[in-house]
Amino acid sequence: MMKLFPRRRRARRLDKELGRGLWRQAHDRYVRGLDRYHQVIEGVEDDATHSQLVLIGDELAEQLDTVYELCRRAESSRPSQGLQVPGGATKLHSSLSRAANHLATTAEAAAMVRLGHGETVAVRRRADQVRAALQDAQDSAV
Template sequence: MGILDNVLRGRRDDADLGKGLWRRAHDRFQRGLDRYHQVLEGVEDDSLYAELVVMADALSALLPRVRAVCVKCQRLAPSDDFDVPGEFADVHRALSKAGNALATTAEAAAMLSLAVGPVPVGALSVQRRAATVLEQVELSERLAGIAAAR
């Protein structure tokens, strides 16, 4: 991706997400996703890697859904600062929890990749945290009135 692509994407993000609250929620989720993918680069066990990649794909599929929620909220309650509009506080809370859960999912994957020897429960801890991410994204969609496209 070139410099021009980055500039154009930034302008599109500014138009769609604003520069405040909803942009920050989207970007936090994106950073968590990036971190999860960085963790994958360090996984040496092939079976664990395969398990974590399946979760990476599922988590990546959530980004457009998070973006759709943020775009809709920006359209209905524009934000160029970081004050949470009262009627959208629950949506913002769910998005924040999704971003935080994604960060802890990446952390769990990193800890799992550092385990020495076979891991008896596999990536169960990562799966539980990834399930929380999905739950919070689905909640944000319901609260924002967006039907989940599956």
Template structure:
């Protein structure tokens, strides 16, 4: 049964996101989010629990990433693996930065949990993860704004 659900989801993703640039941006965010949660699962329960609010913020942003990627694919469906010139450059740049910031958030979470004493030892590590998570959200907002700009042209 799970096989058929996965096949339907894959077909839906190909239909809504294509197989090129916008799909890659979406999938990269998902991989970063998965990595962040894997890091939390490997941490000690008490230490990792201090990072859960940041993880929740990042997970709650996934529908926003998907919406930007779906709309960008509708507007520029022929884009395969090359960054589109002109109007969509800023949208792609911001999606890439969101993915990079998410990877940096996951790395900061790992470093926080691996530090002596973990997240319980110092608030600086938790604050670093939260700051990086806010950067992800800022890049997503910038991607949404760039897409609005493209629509208004």
């Protein structure tokens, strides 16, 4: 029961700062992808491989602050009530969407490693695509 209240407070703060529309959705998609990635790597039994995947996961988690700040600034300057992209925000939204999609494929690549059908280099390549998409988002937000 104790965890319920901090979770509610956080949800209210996110609603206030990111709204309930497009920018909140963009943020939440990244968070879900990150959660999925960490769920997948929990089952990796080889310690060396697990350590490599954890490092990649930590790098992706460090980007969450960037995603949050981009979405917060976007909601402040171009508020969104629904899921329509506000004028002038197409490139930013597209880049954030690509980052979340690449994060999902990073989790898929990690799952393939976990199953013994992939290599960590593929996970690294996908994670680099996440970072590149977020760099594009930052460049378009300026």
